Amino acid sequence: xxxxxxxxxxxxxxxxxxxxxxxxxxxxxxxxxxxxxxxxxxxxxxxxxxxxxxxxxxxxxxxxxxxxxxxxxxxxxxxxxxxxxxxxxxxxxxxxxxxxxxxxxxxxxxxxxxxxxxxxxxxxxxxxxxxxxxxxxxxxxxxxxxxxxxxxxxxxxxxxxxxxxxxxxxxxxxxxxxxxxxxxxxxxxxxxxxxxxxxxxxxxxxxxxxxxxxxxxxxxxxxxxxxxxxxxxxxxxxxxxxxxxxxxxxxxxxxxxxxxxxxxxxxxxxxxxxxxxxxxxxxxxxxxxxxxxxxxxxxxxxxxxxxxxxxxxxxxxxx
Amino acid sequence: xxxxxxxxxxxxxxxxxxxxxxxxxxxxxxxxxxxxxxxxxxxxxxxxxxxxxxxxxxxxxxxxxxxxxxxxxxxxxxxxxxxxxxxxxxxxxxxxxxxxxxxxxxxxxxxxxxxxxxxxxxxxxxxxxxxxxxxxxxxxxxxxxxxxxxxxxxxxxxxxxxxxxxxxxxxxxxxxxxxxxxxxxxxxxxxxxxxxxxxxxxxxxxxxxxxxxxxxxxxxxxxxxxxxxxxxxx
Numbered sequence: 341x342x343x344x345x346x347x348x349x350x351x352x353x354x355x356x357x358x359x360x361x362x363x364x365x366x367x368x369x370x371x372x373x374x375x376x377x378x379x380x381x382x383x384x385x386x387x388x389x390x391x392x393x394x395x396x397x398x399x400x401x402x403x404x405x406x407x408x409x410x411x412x413x414x415x416x417x418x419x420x421x422x423x424x425x426x427x428x429x430x431x432x433x434x435x436x437x438x439x440x441x442x443x444x445x446x447x448x449x450x451x452x453x454x455x456x457x458x459x460x461x462x463x464x465x466x467x468x469x470x471x472x473x474x475x476x477x478x479x480x481x482x483x484x485x486x487x488x489x490x491x492x493x494x495x496x497x498x499x500x501x502x503x504x505x506x507x508x509x510x511x512x513x514x515x516x517x518x519x520x521x522x523x524x525x526x527x528x529x530x531x532x533x534x535x536x537x538x539x540x541x542x543x544x545x546x547x548x549x550x551x552x553x554x555x556x557x558x559x560x561x562x563x564x565x566x567x568x569x570x571x572x573x574x575x576x577x578x579x580x581x582x583x584x585x586x587x588x589x590x591x592x593x594x595x596x597x598x599x600x601x602x603x604x605x606x607x608x609x610x611x612x613x614x615x616x617x618x619x620x621x622x623x624x625x626x627x628x629x630x631x632x633x634x635x636x637x638x639x640x641x642x643x644x645x646x647x648x649x650x651x652x653x654x655x656x657x658x659x
Numbered sequence: 660x661x662x663x664x665x666x667x668x669x670x671x672x673x674x675x676x677x678x679x680x681x682x683x684x685x686x687x688x689x690x691x692x693x694x695x696x697x698x699x700x701x702x703x704x705x706x707x708x709x710x711x712x713x714x715x716x717x718x719x720x721x722x723x724x725x726x727x728x729x730x731x732x733x734x735x736x737x738x739x740x741x742x743x744x745x746x747x748x749x750x751x752x753x754x755x756x757x758x759x760x761x762x763x764x765x766x767x768x769x770x771x772x773x774x775x776x777x778x779x780x781x782x783x784x785x786x787x788x789x790x791x792x793x794x795x796x797x798x799x800x801x802x803x804x805x806x807x808x809x810x811x812x813x814x815x816x817x818x819x820x821x822x823x824x825x826x827x828x829x830x831x832x833x834x835x836x837x838x839x840x841x842x843x844x845x846x847x848x849x850x851x852x853x854x855x856x857x858x859x860x861x862x863x864x865x866x867x868x869x870x871x872x873x874x875x876x877x878x879x880x881x882x883x884x885x886x887x888x889x890x891x892x893x
Binding site for chain 2: 354356357360559560562563564565566567568569570571573574
């Protein structure tokens, strides 16, 4: 007799095994009732916070991208500034690879642009003529990155340039940009912090849920081992349960996000948030699949991962 | 072929098991030949259960070798353990039945977790139920069974893998004499079909009636080993 046979091979056997493992996992999930509900709900919170953060991050990213193309710095020179000085500043700016485009605006260009502005009153427009042109020469800097603003600021404050510079839009823009940068960083920090916190809580809850489930079923596990159940058959149903926590959490959190977008749209109408919400919601819908996939991955990793860790710790399958 | 037949199916050599310096088994040697019926007797705490736990690798000895069919099971890799256990049927005093499963489901469960196809389960379960006289009780839940019936379900579950070795750890501990006799009869029947049986008990009456090989264990040592022994002979 050979008591120790290895390998069960054929596909039919594996299919039967898979079917039974999945069935056991499902029936255990529903048998645990409130335990499963709690684990799924806590995990929904984690996924919800990850989802909301993700959407906010995508939205602010988009807004910043739009701003980057719009916000230029215009440096205006006094008439006393020599042409060569202006071009020297231009080449100093171009040193930075991040700065894509620096455009020289001559007095004539400035005039043309001024005349084209519809907002300027006719009487004012007529005062300015090519012969008597008070408009300054300038450099229009298209900043690629908001961070480049500081570099530009530092340059124009140098003694070489400072006396010849009439005005720059730097200061006006700086406050705006600082504000945006700050809020982006704030959203990022709060988002990452909250998500990490909820993920940690979810991991602990799933870990403990599986531990409780293992305790509830310790007799069953013991019998399984004694009658020669394979290790997969003992452990895999718990992993299926973990997966189900993640799956239901995904559905709940997606439901909450969709309901949240509808609700916030209604509530915000006519308030200061309206514009903000209007910008965010399309970002969510255009990234729907991406957000869904990220949440599914996070949910599966938390559910299956925490179950796995708990099993490793609490189920002694073999010596 | 003859040599193979003569080789012991269970062979314990110099097994020592300690729990916190407390020696539960002390240099135990035991050989059981294929087809033998061995009764292991001794007072509670003598080490009977520990010896049985070594045989199914629930425990590893601190020293010594445990061989089943010639293979040293102390060296089995974890993935090999289920295959060892499918070849050893085991029953306990406390039955270890799942309360939320019927008699049929309890037995089928043992086959399901070992990946047997449904058709095979449908074929085997009625057979073992018949072997333990439980045909007709398939749909009953463990809470509705008498002690004797519960133990017979447990035996059926152990038999369903057609094991070569059958271990019974105080199977009649909770049963009245009548039910105990029934269990003993079933064990003898199983033995007649060629299965090696190791029965641990301190049921004096049972041991004396059966007239089998009796191995007595006391304080972790085997103190006597008699063919056709009696309980009081120790």
